Amino acid sequence: MTQQETPVRKVPVACTLNGQQTEFLAAPYQSLLEALREVVGLTGTKEGCNDGNCGACTVSLDGRIVDSCLVLAAEVDGKSVDTIEGMAPPHGLHPLQQAFLEEAALQCGICTPGFLVAARALLEREPHPDEHRIRLWLAGNLCRCTGYDKIVRAVQSAADKTT
Amino acid sequence: MHPFTYVAPRTLDEAVAVLEQHGERARPFAGGTDVLVQLRGGRFDLDAIVDLKGVPEATSLDLNGSLRIGAAVPCYRIYEDSAVAAAFPGLIDAASLIGGIQIQSRASLGGNLCNASPSADGICPLIVHSTVAVVQGPQGERRVPVEEFCTAPGVNVLGRGELLVALEVPAPARGFGAAYQRFIPRNEMDIAVAGVASALTLSDDGATIASGRIALAAVGPTPLFAAKASAFLAGKPATPETFAEAGEIASTEATPIGDMRGTAEHRIELVKVLTRRTLAIALGRAQSNR
Numbered sequence: 001m002t003q004q005e006t007p008v009r010k011v012p013v014a015c016t017l018n019g020q021q022t023e024f025l026a027a028p029y030q031s032l033l034e035a036l037r038e039v040v041g042l043t044g045t046k047e048g049c050n051d052g053n054c055g056a057c058t059v060s061l062d063g064r065i066v067d068s069c070l071v072l073a074a075e076v077d078g079k080s081v082d083t084i085e086g087m088a089p090p091h092g093l094h095p096l097q098q099a100f101l102e103e104a105a106l107q108c109g110i111c112t113p114g115f116l117v118a119a120r121a122l123l124e125r126e127p128h129p130d131e132h133r134i135r136l137w138l139a140g141n142l143c144r145c146t147g148y149d150k151i152v153r154a155v156q157s158a159a160d161k162t163t
Numbered sequence: 164m165h166p167f168t169y170v171a172p173r174t175l176d177e178a179v180a181v182l183e184q185h186g187e188r189a190r191p192f193a194g195g196t197d198v199l200v201q202l203r204g205g206r207f208d209l210d211a212i213v214d215l216k217g218v219p220e221a222t223s224l225d226l227n228g229s230l231r232i233g234a235a236v237p238c239y240r241i242y243e244d245s246a247v248a249a250a251f252p253g254l255i256d257a258a259s260l261i262g263g264i265q266i267q268s269r270a271s272l273g274g275n276l277c278n279a280s281p282s283a284d285g286i287c288p289l290i291v292h293s294t295v296a297v298v299q300g301p302q303g304e305r306r307v308p309v310e311e312f313c314t315a316p317g318v319n320v321l322g323r324g325e326l327l328v329a330l331e332v333p334a335p336a337r338g339f340g341a342a343y344q345r346f347i348p349r350n351e352m353d354i355a356v357a358g359v360a361s362a363l364t365l366s367d368d369g370a371t372i373a374s375g376r377i378a379l380a381a382v383g384p385t386p387l388f389a390a391k392a393s394a395f396l397a398g399k400p401a402t403p404e405t406f407a408e409a410g411e412i413a414s415t416e417a418t419p420i421g422d423m424r425g426t427a428e429h430r431i432e433l434v435k436v437l438t439r440r441t442l443a444i445a446l447g448r449a450q451s452n453r
Contacts, residue, residue: 008166028169028212031199051200053352055265064239064268070195071269074169075214118264139351140263 015076017042018086026073033057035073036083044084046110048142055141058114059083065121067140084113087120096120096158105154107145115141119155128159165208171217175299175328178213183301183324185211191326193221193235194269196262197278213326220299220328221273226250228334234273234327239264241272251332252448253292253341253362257284260345263352273327279313279385286313286386287360287378288343294332300325310378310388338365338373340449342441345380346433355381356425359413359437361445363396369453372396377409377438382417382430389413392438401446403439410438 010025017040026035033050036042036059048056050069057068060082087094096119099105106112115138122129122137129137134155135148143151170189172178182189189211190198202209215221221235226247238258242248248255254272261270261284275285276296286309294309301324309330313319321327335341345358358380366373375396377389392413399405419430 008168011169027166029164029167051203052196052262052266055263058265061268065265066268067196067265070199070266072169072192072195072199072212072214074171075216121264136351137264140265 011074011077013073013077015078016080018082024073028072028074030073031069032059032061032071032073032076032081033068036068036081039073042083042085044113046113048110048114053142054111054114055118055138056111056114058117058141060117060121063121065118082117084117087116094120095161096123096155099154099158099161100151103150103154103157105146105150111141111143111145115143115151119158122155123159123162127162129155131156164202164205165210167202167209168211169214170211171214173217175218175220175326178215178218178326179299179301179324181211181213182326185209186323189213191215191234191277193271193274194237194266196266196270197274215326221326223329230254230332230334232272232330232332234277234329235271236273237269237271238262238267242267250335251292251341253288253343253360253445254332256343257288257360260284260351273330276309276312276330277319277321277327279315279317279319281316281383281385282355282358282381283386284343284345284355284358284380287358287380288341289330289332290378290386290388291341291360291362291376292332292335293376294330296327297329297331298325299328304328306331310386313385316384335452336364338367338369338449338453339363340365340445340447340452342444342448344437344441344444346437354424357381357417357419357430357433357437359434359441361409361438361441363401363442363445363449365401365446365449365453369450370401372399372401372405375409375442377413377442379413379417379434381424382419382434384418387416387418389416391416396442401449403443406439406442406446407435409442410435413438 046056048054215235225231241258272285341362343360345355347353363375414434421427
């Protein structure tokens with residue numbers, strides 16, 4: 001979605017973004033997704049449907065996964081936001097990222113950041129979910145390439161390795 | 164999308180004042196899972212969004228026998244509260260199946276009610292729990308039974324400057340049980356083809372229904388309180404035969420349309436089946452609540 005420059009005044013947003021105190025200006029009608037990508041310049045979070053169905057834009061907001069297309073940037077003032085950019089350690093990959101590679105749990109990759117952020121939230125809460133639980137937790141993330149089986153296996157594999 | 168301002172009031176009075184000032188050009192905002200989608204879809208334009216998540220009355224969840232659910236309380240807070248989940252499993256049925264985890268982080272039962280979709284999963288369970296909607300406006304507070312809150316698809320009783328503050332769910336009586344089920348062709352993340360919430364209260368003998376309530380989703384212009392089927396239950400034995408007959412009666416109260424999700428005939432059959440099934444689940448819950 002593109003926005004024209006408008007007379008509505010921008011609002012300052014100060015949040016903790018991937019652990020770093022971050023401040024930016026957002027239009028009051030701008031989604032968190034847009035602000036992340038177009039204002040802050042973090043383009044790892046993807047826009048899929050822009051209406052809360054596909055989960056490609058999943059980020060963690062104060063520890064809960066949300067569709068960032070359905071959050072206003074102005075709402076996150078004072079809150080903590082974690083995106084895919086904050087997932088890997090400085091050198092190397094997060095175990096889930098490694099598992100997605102090893103299990104070939106991606107093809108085009110547009111849905112992958114959302115799946116990873118969502119799966120991390122699951123494993124942080126429930127280190128050893130069964131297949132049914134993984135599928136239910138990830139129901140808000142759509143993938144048109146893999147058929148999901150490889151994604152579920154990757155999450156199971158990452159869970160096994162973090163025992 | 165028409166540009167709008169973001170207002171984050173700290174009190175109900177502030178929220179009401181902003182809503183009154185803008186009239187139809189402003190909307191209360193909780194999880195945004197409906198209103199942002201509708202704005203982008205061009206269904207309406209707004210000049211202001213009034214975020215209720217800084218208003219204490221709209222964000223508290225209080226269990227004290229009865230349950231008071233702030234209008235902006237997201238679904239996850241309801242089902243992750245073990246005391247609430249134990250006392251109100253019929254509400255949990257809905258709170259845990261609306262959208263996926265991301266949506267449940269944001270979407271509220273209050274927003275589900277205000278959105279007034281005929282297929283809303285959250286409204287019928289509230290109806291069978293005899294829930295009252297607490298509304299605040301320029302003239303003060305008024306209280307509306309949930310079954311009277313929605314007046315047409317996407318339309319509710321709120322007038323200029325009014326907002327939904329909270330949902331008040333009465334304490335379940337001894338022998339009360341409730342349940343909600345919907346039919347969708349997938350396992351999750353879909354809109355109900357039809358849904359039914361049922362509740363019953365057992366008499367002291369544990370075998371007779373003292374009273375019951377049935378509500379139907381996606382088979383009329385609004386979520387429907389099935390008055391005839393509900394009245395039929397009173398005094399009947401809590402048996403599969405009774406439940407089947409209640410389903411037949413409920414199906415005569417449904418006025419479904421056929422659309423891309425299902426035909427009217429399919430929906431009528433679904434009302435019968437789901438009424439039967441939800442009454443059976445409600446009975447099980449009622450028996451463990453004696």
